[in-house]
Amino acid sequence: MESVRVNLGPRSYDIRFAGEAGSFADFVRFSVPRARHALVVADAHTAPHAEHVRDAIRAIGIRSELAIVPSGEATKSLEQFGKLLDALADLPADRQTPVFAVGGGVVGDLAGFAAASYNRGLPLVMVPTTLLSMVDSSVGGKTGINHAKGKNLIGAFHQPAGVWIDPAFLETLPDREFRSGLAEVVKYGVIQDAEFFAWQEANATAIRSRDRGAIERIVARCCRLKADVVEQDEREETGLRAILNYGHTFAHAFETLGGYGAWLHGEAVAAGMVCASRLAERLGRIDATVTRRQVKLLEAFGLPVLRKPDWPADALIDIMRRDKKAAAGRLRFILPTKLGHVEFVDDVPEELVLEILNWNLSV
Amino acid sequence: MESVRVNLGPRSYDIRFAGEAGSFADFVRFSVPRARHALVVADAHTAPHAEHVRDAIRAIGIRSELAIVPSGEATKSLEQFGKLLDALADLPADRQTPVFAVGGGVVGDLAGFAAASYNRGLPLVMVPTTLLSMVDSSVGGKTGINHAKGKNLIGAFHQPAGVWIDPAFLETLPDREFRSGLAEVVKYGVIQDAEFFAWQEANATAIRSRDRGAIERIVARCCRLKADVVEQDEREETGLRAILNYGHTFAHAFETLGGYGAWLHGEAVAAGMVCASRLAERLGRIDATVTRRQVKLLEAFGLPVLRKPDWPADALIDIMRRDKKAAAGRLRFILPTKLGHVEFVDDVPEELVLEILNWNLSV
Numbered sequence: 001m002e003s004v005r006v007n008l009g010p011r012s013y014d015i016r017f018a019g020e021a022g023s024f025a026d027f028v029r030f031s032v033p034r035a036r037h038a039l040v041v042a043d044a045h046t047a048p049h050a051e052h053v054r055d056a057i058r059a060i061g062i063r064s065e066l067a068i069v070p071s072g073e074a075t076k077s078l079e080q081f082g083k084l085l086d087a088l089a090d091l092p093a094d095r096q097t098p099v100f101a102v103g104g105g106v107v108g109d110l111a112g113f114a115a116a117s118y119n120r121g122l123p124l125v126m127v128p129t130t131l132l133s134m135v136d137s138s139v140g141g142k143t144g145i146n147h148a149k150g151k152n153l154i155g156a157f158h159q160p161a162g163v164w165i166d167p168a169f170l171e172t173l174p175d176r177e178f179r180s181g182l183a184e185v186v187k188y189g190v191i192q193d194a195e196f197f198a199w200q201e202a203n204a205t206a207i208r209s210r211d212r213g214a215i216e217r218i219v220a221r222c223c224r225l226k227a228d229v230v231e232q233d234e235r236e237e238t239g240l241r242a243i244l245n246y247g248h249t250f251a252h253a254f255e256t257l258g259g260y261g262a263w264l265h266g267e268a269v270a271a272g273m274v275c276a277s278r279l280a281e282r283l284g285r286i287d288a289t290v291t292r293r294q295v296k297l298l299e300a301f302g303l304p305v306l307r308k309p310d311w312p313a314d315a316l317i318d319i320m321r322r323d324k325k326a327a328a329g330r331l332r333f334i335l336p337t338k339l340g341h342v343e344f345v346d347d348v349p350e351e352l353v354l355e356i357l358n359w360n361l362s363v
Numbered sequence: 364m365e366s367v368r369v370n371l372g373p374r375s376y377d378i379r380f381a382g383e384a385g386s387f388a389d390f391v392r393f394s395v396p397r398a399r400h401a402l403v404v405a406d407a408h409t410a411p412h413a414e415h416v417r418d419a420i421r422a423i424g425i426r427s428e429l430a431i432v433p434s435g436e437a438t439k440s441l442e443q444f445g446k447l448l449d450a451l452a453d454l455p456a457d458r459q460t461p462v463f464a465v466g467g468g469v470v471g472d473l474a475g476f477a478a479a480s481y482n483r484g485l486p487l488v489m490v491p492t493t494l495l496s497m498v499d500s501s502v503g504g505k506t507g508i509n510h511a512k513g514k515n516l517i518g519a520f521h522q523p524a525g526v527w528i529d530p531a532f533l534e535t536l537p538d539r540e541f542r543s544g545l546a547e548v549v550k551y552g553v554i555q556d557a558e559f560f561a562w563q564e565a566n567a568t569a570i571r572s573r574d575r576g577a578i579e580r581i582v583a584r585c586c587r588l589k590a591d592v593v594e595q596d597e598r599e600e601t602g603l604r605a606i607l608n609y610g611h612t613f614a615h616a617f618e619t620l621g622g623y624g625a626w627l628h629g630e631a632v633a634a635g636m637v638c639a640s641r642l643a644e645r646l647g648r649i650d651a652t653v654t655r656r657q658v659k660l661l662e663a664f665g666l667p668v669l670r671k672p673d674w675p676a677d678a679l680i681d682i683m684r685r686d687k688k689a690a691a692g693r694l695r696f697i698l699p700t701k702l703g704h705v706e707f708v709d710d711v712p713e714e715l716v717l718e719i720l721n722w723n724l725s726v
Contacts, residue, residue, distance in 0.1 A: 010600070078448075082441050089512040092685050117480075120507065120518045121598075144483065149452040155483045156519055235484070237373070322455045 001220045006139065006227040008234055011159040015139060015223050017216070018166035024053075025060050031162030032123045034096040038064040039088055041111035043071040046103040046129050049169065053102050053127055064100075065091060069110065073261060076110050076145040078154070084114035088122070098123040098161060104130035104177075105137040105265065109152070112143030116158030123161040129169040131181025131215075132266055135188070135222035138163050140230040140244075150322060151252050157235050165223070167215050175302075178210065180266030182301040183247075185218050187273060188225045190294060191243045194340030196221055201293070204300040243342050246334040247273030250307075253319040257311050263304070270303035279348065279356050280335035290339055313357040317350055364583045369502065369590040371597055374522040378502060378586050380579070381529035387416075388423050394525030395486045397459040401427040402451055404474035406434040409466040409492050412532065416465050416490055427463075428454060432473065436624060439473050439508040441517070447477035451485070461486040461524060467493035467540075468500040468628065472515070475506030479521030486524040492532040494544025494578075495629055498551070498585035501526050503593040503607075513685060514615055520598050528586075530578050538665075541573065543629030545664040546610075548581050550636060551588045553657060554606045557703030559584055564656070567663040606705050609697040610636030613670075616682040620674050626667070633666035642711065642719050643698035653702055676720040680713055 001017040016027050028035075038057055042050030047068050057064045067087040069075050084099075091097060099122055101111035108126055115124040126138035144155020170178065185207075189197025199217075200207060206214040226244070233241035250272030254263055263271075277291040295305050307316075320331055331353060335345045364380040379390050391398075401420055405413030410431050420427045430450040432438050447462075454460060462485055464474035471489055478487040489501035507518020533541065548570075552560025562580075563570060569577040589607070596604035613635030617626055626634075640654040658668050670679075683694055694716060698708045 078441065078445050085441075085510060085517055089510055089516065092512065117517050117519060119516065120505070120520055142483070147448060147452055149455065153452065153482065154448055154480050156480060157483055 001216050004220065004223045004227055006159075007231050008159060011141075011234075013160055013162050015163040015165060015227070017220070018164070018168065024056050024164060027162060027164055028057060028060065028062070028125070031125055032096070032098040035062050035098050035123070037091050037093060037097045038062050038100060039067055039084075039091060039093065039097065040064055040100040040102060041067045041069065041084065041107055041114075042102040043069050043075065043107050045071050046107065049127070049129055050100075050102040053100055057100070063091075069107065071106070073106055073146065075106050076152075078145060080110055081114055081117075081145055084111060085118055088114065088118045093118060093122060095119050095122065098125050100125045100127055101138075102127040102129060104128065104133045108133055108137050109142070109144050109155070112158055112160075113145055113155050116143050116156035121158060124158060126160045126163040128163070128165060130173055131170055131178055131219075132184060133181075134165050134167075134170075134219050135181060136184045136226065138165075139223055139226045141234065150319075151255060159234070163223075165219060167212065167219060170210060170215060176264060179208075179302045180264035182207065183266035183270040183273070183298065183303055185222055186294065186297055186301070187244075187246055187269065188222050190273065190277075190336055190339060191246050191334070191342045192225050192228070192340060193221070194338070196225075197293075197297070197339050201297055201300075204297060208301060239344055242344055243334055246336075246342050247276050249320055249323055249331070249333055250275040250316075252323055253316040254307055254311065256319045257315055258308065262308070267304050270298045270301075271305055271307050274298070274305045275307070275356050276333055276335055278359060279333060279352065280337075282352060282356065283335070283345070283348075285343075285345075286336050286338060290336055293339065307357065313354050316357060317353055320353070364579050367583065367586045367590055369522075370594050371522060374504075374597075376523055376525050378526040378528060378590070380583065381527070381531065387419050387527060390525060390527055391420060391423065391425070391488070394488055395459070395461040398425050398461050398486070400454045400456060400460045401425050401463060402430055402447075402454060402456065402460065403427055403463040403465060404430045404432065404447060404470055404477075405465040406432050406438065406470050408434050409470065412490070412492055413463075413465040416463055420463070426454075432470065434469070436469055436509065438469050439515075441508060443473055444477055444480075444508055447474060448481055451477065451481045456481060456485060458482050458485065461488050463488045463490060464501075465490040465492060467491065467496045471496055471500050472505075472507050472518070475521055475523075476508055476518050479506050479519035484521065487521060489523045489526040491526070491528060493536055494533055494541055494582075495547060496544075497528050497530075497533075497582050498544060499547045499589065501528075502586055502589045504597065513682075514618060522597070526586075528582060530575065530582060533573060533578060539627060542571075542665045543627035545570065546629035546633040546636070546661065546666055548585055549657065549660055549664070550607075550609055550632065551585050553636065553640075553699055553702060554609045554697070554705045555588050555591070555703060556584070557701070559588075560656075560660070560702050564660055564663075567660065571664060602707055605707055606697055609699075609705050610639050612683055612686055612694070612696055613638040613679075615686055616679040617670055617674065619682045620678055621671065625671070630667050633661045633664075634668055634670050637661070637668045638670070638719050639696055639698055641722060642696060642715065643700075645715060645719065646698070646708070646711075648706075648708075649699050649701060653699055656702065670720065676717050679720060680716055683716070 099115035128138040141159035147153040251268035462478035504522035510516035614631035
């Protein structure tokens with residue numbers, strides 16, 4: 001697999017894949033050439049990977065320490081943020097000290113926000129170990145922690161200095177986490193690339209069984225598609241980047257109401273995309289085939305397409321209204337006009353959203 | 364006084380002065396046109412000013428709430444940061460919700476970091492009420508909180524959407540705080556503008572007695588000088604912005620060792636500039652006149668020019684080595700080459716710094 005270059009002027013960086021020409025050590029020297037100390041952050045699950053990363057960095061003369069945070073979404077807290085800042089102060093970090101985030105989205109988001117905030121910005125190197133973080137959270141510069149009133153409500157845009165992707169990490173990923181990551185893969189097809197969507201339909205079995213060639217193809221393609229969006233709208237200012245939020249307004253409501261842990265992020269996104277697609281149907285923007293193909297592919301990937309029946313629709317809408325993507329309490333959605341293209345739709349009537357949430361359950 | 368425009372592309376903003384054409388309400392409509400809710404942050408001292416701001420904003424239809432934080436440097440903490448985030452979540456804030464920081468540097472830095480982090484960035488409006496914040500901290504986008512191991516160690520670059528300066532606030536400012544602000548005014552003369560320095564020498568009495576015309580002139584000139592620097596190096600990347608740190612490596616060490624509160628920031632900067640100027644002398648970069656003129660002007664403004672004798676020099680150096688302006692433990696300074704011009708000097712021997720710190724006490 002070739003490197004993916006994310007072109008952001010002075011904040012440009014490479015996404016490199018293990019196995020191509022050049023070792024991890026070369027990648028580190030290229031991405032953070034002035035590093036003398038480093039902090040390697042991981043959680044209990046990824047600690048063994050992080051030890052390898054630490055040893056590899058030490059071998060090229062960078063003094064490095066490990067910081068292990070608890071696993072799970074609850075770790076994206078102000079408290080754990082403070083602990084990472086303490087670990088950086090203990091090094092002590094200077095402005096050239098990189099933070100290596102070895103793990104999934106939780107580790108990347110938390111360690112990324114600490115890197116963004118310490119000294120008003122340290123270099124950040126992403127080493128994603130889950131499918132979801134490889135195709136989504138490790139690329140694009142969003143970092144953050146949760147607040148009782150909303151997911152990722154506190155954070156920063158902070159582009160990494162480099163991203164290192166080793167698909168071998170996926171071999172030991174639990175099945176549910178692997179499937180969860182596939183939801184975002186489906187998303188890229190719907191929002192940007194109909195051909196990629198069709199390729200997934202044709203290769204669903206190979207993907208589901210983690211065929212190495214299929215995995216490499218989807219990871220590289222998703223990184224390129226995400227990089228295309230981020231290059232055009234780095235800080236979610238022009239509205240373009242919002243297309244990445246397809247299905248996410250519903251998904252965040254599912255995650256918030258269910259409590260982090262009831263559903264994995266990708267599971268919530270899967271059901272959220274189906275809701276959004278049905279909303280587009282109801283608004284006359286697409287025909288039913290577009291939704292049906294998504295439902296079929298998501299089901300082939302073992303993902304939920306219906307919200308849980310014990311989540312009250314009005315409580316979900318209440319959360320959506322407070323979503324940071326809402327504007328002055330008005331609900332806003334990213335909706336498909338066809339496979340491979342989505343648009344921003346403002347001011348959707350709440351009654352219609354309520355209908356969609358209930359419609360779900362009568363399918 | 365005319366507005367000062369800070370040109371930063373999409374992050375450009377105006378510094379406006381009370382008394383010129385256009386009311387505060389006009390300024391708010393111009394700076395944050397899409398605001399529907401707002402959070403007004405102040406401390407115990409500036410709460411009455413903040414109530415006026417809140418009432419003025421409410422009068423133009425923006426729902427707004429006050430958040431009052433404790434006075435003093437200790438407020439720049441992770442705990443108070445968390446409380447402001449809670450207040451924003453309670454509004455609830457959306458992406459167009461501005462944070463108004465009504466106060467000195469502490470309120471501006473803390474409220475600014477909360478604005479930078481909530482939803483990965485809310486509009487921030489600065490309403491500085493001290494001389495120091497008018498001429499320095501409210502312009503330029505630096506926000507942050509303190510860590511046990513260093514001042515402003517945690518934070519973000521986050522440009523304001525607008526800055527409103529009303530010199531009338533200075534009429535009630537305690538004398539020591541007013542004098543402290545003058546240290547930064549002297550600094551601008553040394554680093555950028557010899558003519559402005561000479562003007563201060565000629566008008567020291569009028570300035571010290573808070574003559575309105577003199578105050579307006581220094582505030583407007585300092586804002587323009589700072590804007591010139593920030594426009595060329597928004598995020599302290601090219602090195603140019605570092606000239607604003609003249610005297611600050613010493614100053615931060617004085618503040619850290621003395622504990623926040625022993626000296627006000629400007630007092631530490633005053634003595635720090637004298638140390639830096641002597642260091643430049645000792646390195647043969649300037650003659651003694653440059654230091655003498657600074658000492659004389661700072662003394663005319665009632666500011667300290669010597670560190671406190673009970674601060675051990677080796678402890679001060681230890682702090683400087685951990686300063687975020689240091690690189691890999693090497694001491695770096697901004698030193699004058701003449702009045703109106705400074706340069707970055709890398710790798711100054713510690714023995715020399717020790718000598719300067721001790722020399723101070725034998726003057």
